Amino acid sequence: MSISKREQDALDRWKPGHKWYNHFVAAVVIRLSKLLMTTLNSLDIEGLEKFEALQHRQGRGLLTFSNHVSLFDDPILPPNFGLPRYEEIRWAATDAINFFGSPFMAWFFTSGKGVPIVRGAGLDQPGFHFLLDRLREGQWVHIFPEGGRTRHPLALMTRPFKSGIGRMMAETQPIALPYYHYGMHEILPIGSKLPRRGKAVRIVFGDPIDCDERYLQGIARQAEGAELSGPALWEALAARTYDALRHLELAVHPSARE
Numbered sequence: 257m258s259i260s261k262r263e264q265d266a267l268d269r270w271k272p273g274h275k276w277y278n279h280f281v282a283a284v285v286i287r288l289s290k291l292l293m294t295t296l297n298s299l300d301i302e303g304l305e306k307f308e309a310l311q312h313r314q315g316r317g318l319l320t321f322s323n324h325v326s327l328f329d330d331p332i333l334p335p336n337f338g339l340p341r342y343e344e345i346r347w348a349a350t351d352a353i354n355f356f357g358s359p360f361m362a363w364f365f366t367s368g369k370g371v372p373i374v375r376g377a378g379l380d381q382p383g384f385h386f387l388l389d390r391l392r393e394g395q396w397v398h399i400f401p402e403g404g405r406t407r408h409p410l411a412l413m414t415r416p417f418k419s420g421i422g423r424m425m426a427e428t429q430p431i432a433l434p435y436y437h438y439g440m441h442e443i444l445p446i447g448s449k450l451p452r453r454g455k456a457v458r459i460v461f462g463d464p465i466d467c468d469e470r471y472l473q474g475i476a477r478q479a480e481g482a483e484l485s486g487p488a489l490w491e492a493l494a495a496r497t498y499d500a501l502r503h504l505e506l507a508v509h510p511s512a513r514e
Contacts, residue, residue: 307433320432325441351372355370413502438508
């Protein structure tokens with residue numbers, strides 16, 4: 257893994273582990289997020305029952321994934337539909353520089369179960385393996401499989417998903433759940449430092465994907481000529497999850513069909 261000194265410094269600031277203040281920091285973020293989304297702005301959630309039905313997964317990991325339009329899609333959105341107990345809060349893949357670039361930011365986002373990921377450094381990095389382990393333990397992990405925020409003027413998805421989501425699915429066999437959100441690009445546009453008020457945001461959950469052995473084998477056998485494995489299988493799974501989220505985008509986004 258080839259990374260810069262600045263990126264290595266960001267990784268070095270990440271010190272995961274249970275601390276007494278984690279619950280307090282998370283509780284403050286949850287309350288502020290709900291204030292922002294339900295008082296200063298409005299939030300409509302469709303299909304929440306699909307998420308709630310997965311809270312009893314019999315030890316299976318939960319992998320949620322969504323589009324990415326603003327710097328704080330997470331942690332602002334999940335507290336408005338997630339469970340309040342600290343042990344049940346999602347782990348989130350976060351950009352190492354943006355969220356761990358200073359000691360205070362690293363302390364804050366580590367407390368909020370953020371995990372630093374260095375863009376372009378591949379899948380064999382500490383943060384990615386940490387998330388794999390959490391899924392194997394049956395915990396909840398959220399990722400943005402586009403690998404960064406969209407720059408499309410209408411906040412549409414414009415690039416294929418990174419293969420990391422496929423590797424997570426193949427190696428941990430979680431239940432994967434897509435959700436698409438629209439409106440965060442108006443609350444916190446790219447380049448803005450403070451959120452706006454009086455905007456409307458909509459979240460729509462898609463159907464869960466049970467990434468069990470049968471599902472994985474079905475994807476692997478769809479290739480012509482040979483059965484997929486390793487990185488080729490990860491890419492195929494990533495493409496399948498892109499299609500699932502794109503289906504939601506077409507249903508939710510007013511400009512997606514134009």
